[in-house]
Amino acid sequence: MPTTDLAVFPLSTVVFPGGILPLRIFEPRYLDMVSHCMKNATDFVICAAQPAASEDGFAEPRDIGTRVSIIDFDRLDDGQLGITVRGTERVAIADTHQTGNGQWWATATPWPEAEDGPCPIEFAVLKQVAAAMIKDSGQSYEAQASDYDSASWLSARLTELLPFDAATKHELLAIDDPKERLCRIRPMIDIENSGGRAG
Structure with missing residues (x-):
């Protein structure tokens, strides 16, 4: 399966393909991430965070996430940036690494789930x-x-x-x-x- 190098945003939640998630962006590294995605018309990955390895470290990505596209953005009443994303596909995350500002990047490989069926x-x-x-x-x-x-x-x-x-x-x-x-x-x-x- 094809792999893509994408920015990763670890959160306390997850989003699935087809899911909608509003986000408040205020940390410089994630403002840079959103700017990069919008300028280059590219996606990023959302995954559930796992605790940082040290007290002064960053929360780390887990190994499964969802590729998301930015579908809306706005300046919120408090001046912070608000964006809305939609999940597009589930991905496996590997080769995670951080840039100098703390932003996580990783290779993302499509990870399709089993065939859907009716709700029992x-x-x-x-x-x-x-x-x-x-x-x-x-x-x-x-x-x-x-x-x-x-x-x-x-x-x-x-x-x-x-x-x-x-x-x-x-x-x-x-x-x-x-x-x-x-x-x-x-x-x-x-x-x-x-x-x-x-x-």
Whole structure:
């Protein structure tokens, strides 16, 4: 598979192909990254961060992420830069390295997941959870194509929106089979007692 050298943005969350993620950009290294991407019409990679190796070090990338494209940008009320990205493909991250300003770069190789399929009937209640969270999030998913009957689409949106920690989100992103991802998510949600919050 072809590899591409791309900037990497480690975060406390993940985004899947088709997912929408608004970001507030204020660190100089990430302002440089956005400038580079916009000037060169290129993408970058978002992945879940793992703790820095030292107290004064930078959070480090994990080995699976998602290639994203900038689809919108704006100057926020506080003067900081706001951008919105859309996930395009899942990628394996290797050969990570930092530039002088602390920006991570890596080779990104496409990492397709297993074939999609219909959401099994035992996970039907998760459709309601996803719909409620999308409505509450205020993000522009409702303007995008949605497919609550798709195991891949549903498991992706739940992973993005549920308040799991970075390590859990990474584990879910790294699962190749979307039905297996739903199997992992379902026990972590107490539907009846928490209204769909991760438990």
